[in-house]
Amino acid sequence: MYKYSDLDQxxxxxxxxxxxDQTRRFLAGELSEAQFLPLRLQNGLxxxxxxxxxxxxxxxxxxxxxxxxxxxxxxxxxxxxxxxFTTRTNLQLNWPRLEDVPDILAELASVEMHAIQTSGNCIxxxxxxxxxxxxxxxxxxxxxxxxxxxxxxxxHPEFAYLPRKFKIAVSASAQDRAxxxxxxxxxxxxxxxxxxxxxxxxxxxxxxxxxxxxTLLREALPWPHLLSYLEAVLRVYNxxxxxxNKYKARIKILLKETGAQRFAQMVEHxxxxxxxxxxxxxxxxxEPLRKAFAPPAYASDIAGEPLLRDQHSDARxxxxxxxxxxxxxxxxxxxxxxxxxxxEEVPGDCSSAQMNLLAQLADDYGFSEIRVTHEQNLVxxxxxxxxxxxxxxQLDAHGLATPNIGKITDMICCPGLxxxxxxxxxxxxxxxxxxxxxEDYDYLYDLGDLRLNMSxxxxxxxxxxxxxxxxxxxxxKGEEWYQLSLGGSSRNDASLGDRLGAAVSRAxxxxxxxxxxxxxxxxxxxxxxxxxxxxxxxxxxxxxAVYA
Amino acid sequence: xxxxxxxxxxxxxxxxxxxxxxxxxxxxxxKQLVSLARWQADKAQLLASGASIGVYLDNTVDVETLADDxxxxxxxxxxxxxxxxxxxxxxxxxxxxxxxxxxxxRACGEVLRDQLFYMSRCGFDSxxxxxxxxxxxxxxxxxxxxxxxxxxAARRELRKxx
Numbered sequence: 001m002y003k004y005s006d007l008d009q010x011x012x013x014x015x016x017x018x019x020x021d022q023t024r025r026f027l028a029g030e031l032s033e034a035q036f037l038p039l040r041l042q043n044g045l046x047x048x049x050x051x052x053x054x055x056x057x058x059x060x061x062x063x064x065x066x067x068x069x070x071x072x073x074x075x076x077x078x079x080x081x082x083x084x085f086t087t088r089t090n091l092q093l094n095w096p097r098l099e100d101v102p103d104i105l106a107e108l109a110s111v112e113m114h115a116i117q118t119s120g121n122c123i124x125x126x127x128x129x130x131x132x133x134x135x136x137x138x139x140x141x142x143x144x145x146x147x148x149x150x151x152x153x154x155x156h157p158e159f160a161y162l163p164r165k166f167k168i169a170v171s172a173s174a175q176d177r178a179x180x181x182x183x184x185x186x187x188x189x190x191x192x193x194x195x196x197x198x199x200x201x202x203x204x205x206x207x208x209x210x211x212x213x214x215t216l217l218r219e220a221l222p223w224p225h226l227l228s229y230l231e232a233v234l235r236v237y238n239x240x241x242x243x244x245n246k247y248k249a250r251i252k253i254l255l256k257e258t259g260a261q262r263f264a265q266m267v268e269h270x271x272x273x274x275x276x277x278x279x280x281x282x283x284x285x286x287e288p289l290r291k292a293f294a295p296p297a298y299a300s301d302i303a304g305e306p307l308l309r310d311q312h313s314d315a316r317x318x319x320x321x322x323x324x325x326x327x328x329x330x331x332x333x334x335x336x337x338x339x340x341x342x343x344e345e346v347p348g349d350c351s352s353a354q355m356n357l358l359a360q361l362a363d364d365y366g367f368s369e370i371r372v373t374h375e376q377n378l379v380x381x382x383x384x385x386x387x388x389x390x391x392x393x394q395l396d397a398h399g400l401a402t403p404n405i406g407k408i409t410d411m412i413c414c415p416g417l418x419x420x421x422x423x424x425x426x427x428x429x430x431x432x433x434x435x436x437x438x439e440d441y442d443y444l445y446d447l448g449d450l451r452l453n454m455s456x457x458x459x460x461x462x463x464x465x466x467x468x469x470x471x472x473x474x475x476x477k478g479e480e481w482y483q484l485s486l487g488g489s490s491r492n493d494a495s496l497g498d499r500l501g502a503a504v505s506r507a508x509x510x511x512x513x514x515x516x517x518x519x520x521x522x523x524x525x526x527x528x529x530x531x532x533x534x535x536x537x538x539x540x541x542x543x544x545a546v547y548a
Numbered sequence: 549x550x551x552x553x554x555x556x557x558x559x560x561x562x563x564x565x566x567x568x569x570x571x572x573x574x575x576x577x578x579k580q581l582v583s584l585a586r587w588q589a590d591k592a593q594l595l596a597s598g599a600s601i602g603v604y605l606d607n608t609v610d611v612e613t614l615a616d617d618x619x620x621x622x623x624x625x626x627x628x629x630x631x632x633x634x635x636x637x638x639x640x641x642x643x644x645x646x647x648x649x650x651x652x653x654r655a656c657g658e659v660l661r662d663q664l665f666y667m668s669r670c671g672f673d674s675x676x677x678x679x680x681x682x683x684x685x686x687x688x689x690x691x692x693x694x695x696x697x698x699x700x701a702a703r704r705e706l707r708k709x710x
Binding site (some may be wrong): 007010011014015017018021022031035038039121151152154155156157158159160161162235238239243273278279 | 610631632633634635637638639641646660662663665666667669670688692693694695696697698699700707708
């Protein structure tokens with residue numbers, strides 16, 4: 001894992017001092033609410049429905065066991081004993097006291113963490129594949145590039161007051177697990193014919209009110225130009241992005257209104273001035289980062305029989321191994337996905353005790369590393385096959401072994417009306433009710449890979465637009481209603497879901513989902529997935545059944 | 549109009565610049581701060597006067613189109629209509645780094661203590677503070693960080709990576 005340099009540490013320490021003083025001035029009445037707002041936002045602090053919400057950055061979703069223990073201690077001491085992992089792979093605290101936030105930031109700084117730029121109209125936390133470094137289908141570990149981007153974007157003096165927030169994602173594998181096509185900038189790493197690293201740069205994707213799939217602005221950008229190209233895109237956006245209407249202020253609108261070709265020319269003009277300047281990356285900058293993320297000391301003599309034997313001896317364990325493991329690039333190892341979607345739990349929530357357990361498992365059975373997925377689960381990336389049973393037993397004892405990864409109950413879900421000041425409708429209650437319908441796991445598995453995403457309002461934090469099934473909470477005369485959409489995807493075949501029809505009531509929404517599933521089961525051809533069936537059939541049969 | 553402006557050292561001094569309305573006559577022996585329109589209309593007269601010339605720019609101006617003009621100016625005033633409107637940060641960097649402008653760049657409009665550091669990093673060296681200025685607070689704001697990741701043309705004393 002990357003270790004902070006002296007410069008990194010100095011920077012976060014000075015940030016703590018700065019925010020402590022800003023908070024003091026606000027509480028003393030020297031700063032108005034309007035003046036304090038962007039300052040607290042750029043430290044991840046919102047004012048929510050009941051209390052402030054603090055969003056802690058987890059750069060590219062990688063945590064050390066030490067860091068996770070610190071998070072466990074923080075949620076225990078300053079919150080209600082649990083935190084909520086988000087689609088940006090950050091951790092949200094729902095109940096901290098404003099007065100405590102400087103101390104929380106100081107605790108974070110002590111383990112090389114912060115809450116910098118987790119909110120506000122600035123460059124947000126860069127995300128990547130949760131299986132970075134271990135995925136079998138990966139070209140190279142994307143995290144050195146993510147760390148380069150983290151440093152460049154942290155306190156970038158020119159881009160702290162952009163028209164709107166700005167999100168960057170990096171994928172380095174054949175299968176895009178980082179949703180790059182629905183980011184302001186999505187970087188798809190590739191290798192050129194001579195083996196050099198390059199990036200396909202997608203710009204102007206995004207979810208929210210106006211979901212749009214990103215445009216391929218530049219193919220095979222050579223790695224030394226990564227930052228200069230990002231800076232060129234950001235500068236064009238900062239200068240020309242709309243500031244008259246916050247709903248039209250994202251770069252996707254600028255790109256659309258300007259036209260992709262003209263926009264690309266403007267970026268190109270800017271980039272020609274920047275590309276050979278101070279931002280040009282050199283091999284000696286990248287090498288230390290590649291070393292920081294070098295593979296750990298894997299064993300090469302792991303026998304395969306114990307896993308087979310364990311699967312035979314325990315049916316529940318066998319079930320879990322079928323659904324919650326992912327292929328590892330090293331023989332004898334698996335990546336273990338920890339489901340934060342237990343039937344009776346809020347999707348993405350994790351208690352202090354669970355965090356401590358996972359930190360211990362990472363120390364005892366892995367290389368002291370944990371990952372956060374953008375689907376709001378956690379990952380133990382390096383578990384020996386012959387130790388999977390021992391890990392599972394402990395996970396199972398703590399409610400962390402729900403065998404539902406990639407299935408309909410592994411849903412992405414925003415905090416909704418229960419916490420968020422923006423939400424129109426509850427999402428957590430719907431999630432819990434949906435779970436009750438799937439007590440029969442055979443039906444869950446029979447439905448195969450199915451992504452259900454739910455947002456409590458059109459800001460789309462729950463990524464409903466790219467769910468195979470999307471649910472959007474809307475407000476109708478003070479009542480909670482739900483708009484369904486079908487056919488979305490955030491993978492390589494990215495697409496936006498089609499609106500099924502009029503919104504349905506809270507009482508009817510779960511039945512509507514079940515009806516959609518019935519139609520799929522009736523019409524699917526062999527092993528066909530829900531998404532493929534939908535793409536073949538179109539909206540009509542689903543619509544007819546739901547609104548019959 | 550504020551009576552004093554802040555410099556990079558956090559010192560306040562009286563504003564030497566006279567902001568001239570577009571239809572106002574020039575005032576002798578004063579540094580004249582004019583709009584871009586006035587400059588474009590009266591360039592010859594302004595230069596012939598021998599006075600120091602400053603120009604204030606809206607934050608929508610593409611400063612690259614001014615490459616032939618800036619060498620005549622000792623001050624460029626950039627505007628923050630709201631502290632949250634960050635377009636002038638890009639203008640300042642382009643002036644310093646692309647046009648190699650060496651005169652003074654002043655931040656005007658809603659210029660608050662907590663944006664001073666970023667402004668200084670982008671090349672601003674003079675600040676018209678929106679609120680009653682506390683020089684001690686301003687000095688503190690300009691020195692809140694001793695390190696930075698980005699190589700901008702300004703504040704070279706900061707410790708940088710790479």
